[in-house]
Amino acid sequence: EADIYQTPRYLVIGTGKKITLECSQTMGHDKMYWYQQDPGMELHLIHYSYGVNSTEKGDLSSESTVSRIRTEHFPLTLESARPSHTSQYLCASSAHPGGAFFGQGTRLTVV
Amino acid sequence: DAKTTQPPSMDCAEGRAANLPCNHSTISGNEYVYWYRQIHSQGPQYIIHGLKNNETNEMASLIITEDRKSSTLILPHATLRDTAVYYCIVRPSSGGSYIPTFGRGTSLIVHP
Numbered sequence: 001e002a003d004i005y006q007t008p009r010y011l012v013i014g015t016g017k018k019i020t021l022e023c024s025q026t027m028g029h030d031k032m033y034w035y036q037q038d039p040g041m042e043l044h045l046i047h048y049s050y051g052v053n054s055t056e057k058g059d060l061s062s063e064s065t066v067s068r069i070r071t072e073h074f075p076l077t078l079e080s081a082r083p084s085h086t087s088q089y090l091c092a093s094s095a096h097p098g099g100a101f102f103g104q105g106t107r108l109t110v111v
Numbered sequence: 112d113a114k115t116t117q118p119p120s121m122d123c124a125e126g127r128a129a130n131l132p133c134n135h136s137t138i139s140g141n142e143y144v145y146w147y148r149q150i151h152s153q154g155p156q157y158i159i160h161g162l163k164n165n166e167t168n169e170m171a172s173l174i175i176t177e178d179r180k181s182s183t184l185i186l187p188h189a190t191l192r193d194t195a196v197y198y199c200i201v202r203p204s205s206g207g208s209y210i211p212t213f214g215r216g217t218s219l220i221v222h223p
Contacts, residue, residue: 033210033211035213042213042214042215043155043213045210045212048210050208058210088152090154090155091154092154092155092211094211096209098157099145099147099157099158099160100147100155100157100211101157102154102155102156103154104153104154105152105153105154107152
């Protein structure tokens, strides 16, 4: 089993609140990713990191931000949540040449 | 990166083999074929990967054609728990700046 963890699994929060989605991995992988996925739809990359102090925006524009201060930790923050942010957020990590390992996801609902 | 083409959906009877095809006709010599699956509401799960030889593990077998333009993921004895979306992607062997990109995949339904 892959050792990558996301918390919380489910989050219902009011509009305007600041939230941080946590993602941690214990595999020592340099590369980490955040994807956003709506039900029945494709995964869309929103952020990625090649290592400590490296963060890049992905293909899908997102109002979230990320940080990578430690190899094992890649949190995602929304400064002011809106209903349009309602979605599932998936974190993953990888090390070449192996596959990517995903967390269980955080299902966010903004009311 | 080479793009892949997969059928949008397939179905299979429980206990039978599920053969999921993937076309990657523009694959280059240094690109691997990777397969993942995503069971409803969970994160994608890595299944298997290969370069040009056929590969087998405890989850599945991967058959890559000699010209490498297509591959087939085989679940030898499908169970109801194999119902999921299966993604075929290619990635360069050099790793480097590669970012895993998932398309729509194949939705496999295993029925009793």
